[in-house]
Amino acid sequence: DIIAAIRSALTDGPLTGKHILVTSGPTHEPIDPVRYIANRSSGAQGTAIAVALRDLGADVSFVTGPADVPAPSGVRVIPVQTAREMQAAVEKALPADVAVFAAAVADWRVASQSGSKIKKQQGKLPVLEFSENPDILAGVSQMSEGRPRLVVGFAAETDDVIAHATAKRARKGCDWIVANDVSPDTGIMGGTENAVTLISERGAEEWPRMGKDEVAQQLAHRIVDYLAKK
Amino acid sequence: DIIAAIRSALTDGPLTGKHILVTSGPTHEPIDPVRYIANRSSGAQGTAIAVALRDLGADVSFVTGPADVPAPSGVRVIPVQTAREMQAAVEKALPADVAVFAAAVADWRVASQSGSKIKKQQGKLPVLEFSENPDILAGVSQMSEGRPRLVVGFAAETDDVIAHATAKRARKGCDWIVANDVSPDTGIMGGTENAVTLISERGAEEWPRMGKDEVAQQLAHRIVDYLAKK
Structure with missing residues (x-):
């Protein structure tokens, strides 16, 4: 991996000179x-995407929550814990030519967060009040100035994958959604393979089940094509 | 580690012939x-305890939640996810001469667990209802028949450590409590060192800050002494 990083730093690739932001991992x-x-979220798919983009010459900013998979070398790693920290890190990392939001960001945070350990009391259950977390994907997709030329979101769904992901693309205003079925019986979550559907302006394109590395490489090449055409 | 495991299997130690149950890691x-x-919970302290007991000749059953630290070799590893799975695994692993409950078991589970992904809806926040998880430590401590001769609990506290841990020992009915201060500024959570206070029938005994391995070895030797005296 270090050798690949050095090689990509020394060699020109189709993404040389492009700054690409990738988020990855869960938030806590x-x-x-x-x-x-x-x-x-193991962070495996986001990490593979950062590696694939780096190997094509991109300058990658990698904003990652506490993932199981170690962050790749040869990219700018910005570790965060919470959704709000991730949002701040993303804003700081912009502008970028492309932004790929592969992180599994928590939709909600606990509003009533306690500074000391909540004690267990017989018969008394805690009440957790939630606040909505910032919608990082929608925020960047809908930037009026300085929006990345290509914004890619992810959708982890358990049912009705294409319908949910297509609606998500429209709602967020992003260019592409990489949708996958994370139902427990697929073994995708935490596994090495992925079966994704790419939702774009051209509709839904189902990719065959393949390694997360291959998904990443295919996506990276699609990004190259997109930037070349526009 | 494998060599240590083989050595302990071939050599008699002070705990040879003793079955010791150790729980470790978080529950999800x-x-x-x-x-x-x-x-x-990284599982580092529980894993170190299992290793120390194994190295003194004990036959160790290691019930572990999804920990960061890999389970040791030379012990019987029983992986679990939730508190209820941990309780079932503990009951199945008994009888034991000694039980050390080092796992950080969630006090509550979500009663309203959803089979499919909860969708984010604008302006609508989820309501999580909780149920109390089984109290594994109290359950084993208060067994009327077949109780382990020594039951050791852990207390992760952020304030008033000795008072909280002493009250916990009385409430649960266990023999010892290994209490530690997990306030973020101690760096103990997720770190390699620990600073514990052993609460027993003899009161509170503060141990100096030391490696988690050393805490484990000191605790293992105290267990040897305890079993020798009774």
């Missing part, structure tokens, strides 16, 4: 100092 | 297929 939203709410 | 309590509530 604290309940109190010892408890948190998280999304299941 | 699902909210829906992609979200969960977790406790911050």
Whole structure:
């Protein structure tokens, strides 16, 4: 991986001179100092995308929550914990030619976050009040100035994948949605393979099940094509 | 580690012939297929305890939640996700001479767990209803028949550590509590060191800050002494 990073730094690729922002991993939203709410996300797909883009010569800013998979070398790594930290890191990393939002950002955070450990009391259950987290994908997709030329979102769905993801693309205002079915029986979550559908202005394009590395490489090449055409 | 495991299997130690149950790691309590509530626990201290006991000849059953640290070799590893799965695994692993409950078990689970991903809807926040999880430590401590001769609990506290841990020992009915201060500024959570206070029938004994491995070895030797005396 280090050798690949050095090679890509020394060699011109189709993405040389392009700054690409990639978010990856879950966010952790604290309940109190010892408890948190998280999304299941190993960070494997986001990391593979950062690697594929780096290998094509891109200058990659990699904003990552606490992932299982280590961050790649040869990219600018910005580690964060919460959705709000991720939003701040994304804003700081912009402008970018392309932004790929592969992170599984928590939609909600705990509004009533406690500074000390919530004690267990017999018969008394905690009440967690939630606040909505910033919608990072929609925010960047709908920027009036300095919007990346291509904004790619991800949709992790468990049912009705294409319908949900198509609606998400319209609602957020992003260019592409990479949708996948994360139902437990697919084994995709935490696994090495992925089966994605790319939702774009051209409709839904189902990709065959393949390694997360291959999904990343295919996506990276599609990004090259997109930037070449516009 | 494999060599140590083989050595301990071939050599008699002071705990040879003793069956010791160790729980470790966090539990993950699902909210829906992609979200969960977790406790911050790397599993480092519980894993170190299993290793120390194994190295003294014990036959170790290691019930572990999804920890960051890999489970040791030379012990019987029983992986679980939730508190209820951990309880079932503990009951199945008993009887044991000693039980060390080092896991950071979630006190609550989500009662309203959803089989499909909860969708984000504008202006509508999810309501999570909680149920109390089984109290595994209290359950084993208060067994009327077949109780382990020594039951050790852990207390992760952020304030008033000794008072909270002493009250916990009385409330649960366990023999010892290993208490530690997990306030973020101690760096203990997720770190390699620990500063513990052992609460026993003899009161509170503060141990100096040391490596988690050393805490484990010191605790293992105290267990040897305890079993020798009774």
